[in-house]
Amino acid sequence: MEEKRLKIAVKTMAGLEDILHREIMSLGGSDMKIGKRVVEVTGDLGFLYKLTFNLRTALRVLRNWKSGRANDSDAMYRLMLDWPWEEWIKEGQSFKIDATTYGDGFTHSQYARQRMKDAILDRLKEKKGFRPEINLDAPDHTFNLYASHGKVEVSLDAAGFSLHKRGYRILTHPAPLNEVLAAGIVKMVNWNGIGSFIDPMCGSGTLLIEAAWNAFQIPPQVLNSKFAFQGWPDYDEELWKKIQEISMNKIKDIPGNFIGFDKSRAFVEAARANVKEAKLNDEVPIFPNNFFSLKAETPRGVLVMNPPYNKRIEFEDDEMYTNIGDTLKKNFPGYEAWVFSGNPEALKAVGLRTSKRVSLKNGDIDCKLVKYELYQGSKKAKKS
Numbered sequence: 001m002e003e004k005r006l007k008i009a010v011k012t013m014a015g016l017e018d019i020l021h022r023e024i025m026s027l028g029g030s031d032m033k034i035g036k037r038v039v040e041v042t043g044d045l046g047f048l049y050k051l052t053f054n055l056r057t058a059l060r061v062l063r064n065w066k067s068g069r070a071n072d073s074d075a076m077y078r079l080m081l082d083w084p085w086e087e088w089i090k091e092g093q094s095f096k097i098d099a100t101t102y103g104d105g106f107t108h109s110q111y112a113r114q115r116m117k118d119a120i121l122d123r124l125k126e127k128k129g130f131r132p133e134i135n136l137d138a139p140d141h142t143f144n145l146y147a148s149h150g151k152v153e154v155s156l157d158a159a160g161f162s163l164h165k166r167g168y169r170i171l172t173h174p175a176p177l178n179e180v181l182a183a184g185i186v187k188m189v190n191w192n193g194i195g196s197f198i199d200p201m202c203g204s205g206t207l208l209i210e211a212a213w214n215a216f217q218i219p220p221q222v223l224n225s226k227f228a229f230q231g232w233p234d235y236d237e238e239l240w241k242k243i244q245e246i247s248m249n250k251i252k253d254i255p256g257n258f259i260g261f262d263k264s265r266a267f268v269e270a271a272r273a274n275v276k277e278a279k280l281n282d283e284v285p286i287f288p289n290n291f292f293s294l295k296a297e298t299p300r301g302v303l304v305m306n307p308p309y310n311k312r313i314e315f316e317d318d319e320m321y322t323n324i325g326d327t328l329k330k331n332f333p334g335y336e337a338w339v340f341s342g343n344p345e346a347l348k349a350v351g352l353r354t355s356k357r358v359s360l361k362n363g364d365i366d367c368k369l370v371k372y373e374l375y376q377g378s379k380k381a382k383k384s
Helices: 017-026 045-054 073-080 109-128 179-189 206-216 237-248 265-277 317-331 344-348 379-383
Strands: 006-011 033-035 038-043 060-069 094-102 141-148 151-157 196-199 257-262 286-288 301-305 336-341 354-362 365-373
Touching: 006 045, 017 033, 017 038, 017 179, 038 045, 045 060, 045 237, 060 141, 073 109, 073 151, 094 109, 109 141, 179 206, 179 301, 179 336, 179 354, 196 206, 206 257, 206 265, 257 265, 265 286, 317 336, 317 344, 336 344, 344 365
Parallel strands: 094 141, 196 257, 196 301, 257 286, 301 336
Antiparallel strands: 006 038, 006 060, 033 038, 060 151, 141 151, 336 365, 354 365
């Protein structure tokens, strides 16, 4: 019998929609629809497991469950009283609700969330005689509510947590790079696995870890063991184990190498701890060193950096970016260099010709990912 087709919405960060689309396609997705910070696709339960375990640029994998019409939160409450919550929430299980609302009837997402919670509790009390607990930190079920202009949709969060939580970040940094954003940058860099991948301002090591996991094809959720879908009534443990086994069997070696530097010894120790937690301590060495004293030790490779650009960490003004440009030009000929920054004026001070510019968001900060091709000799000679 053919597996039931599920409607799946995969959430991501602004600017990563096309990268996510390609990721889903590589895992077997088709008939997809790209929206703002979301890619919609259909697939069976095994495909949902595969997406949750393997997607690097996804924040949430949501399974569409129920939808209906309601013009305000109170009407939504009455609608949801008829939904079979008891099929999903068992006695002793907990839940939480994430809500996004728009329109005149849903001006307050907190009130909509409260009325949905009331409907769930009242339904379960009437039908099963118990009232489950709300757990905001580690719930058994996470329901995603979307209510806008009379339309109400509820989806089930497959993981139950944001997928940027890989499980390797045990020590952090004043301005940590979101793991999903780091994975997106790595995908855009598209390193071929030959030569060196260098992060000379590595902070807590996120870019290096995401680059190594991507190159080795290590699943991004390999360190997480509990997912919300394991508590669903149609959970298939045998299928889930098979998906994990197939994914892990794709891990491979590459000819290239990774290396990280930071001038702060505290950040070096944090990066080393995180690299060890990611099971990469033999693959990604981290050294204390100032970028401006570094020189390329291999003839080719890619250099990716996220220099300071805001108040969370010390920012040394445009002179630092001028020195970045000088160091790249003099000490890394033959490399591709990528700089991610939320300071467009400072980027101008790099003084090198850009070959690519990508707009991204780091939280609420507008950022640019800029590529520089560092030719050996003149560009004309390189073409020849």
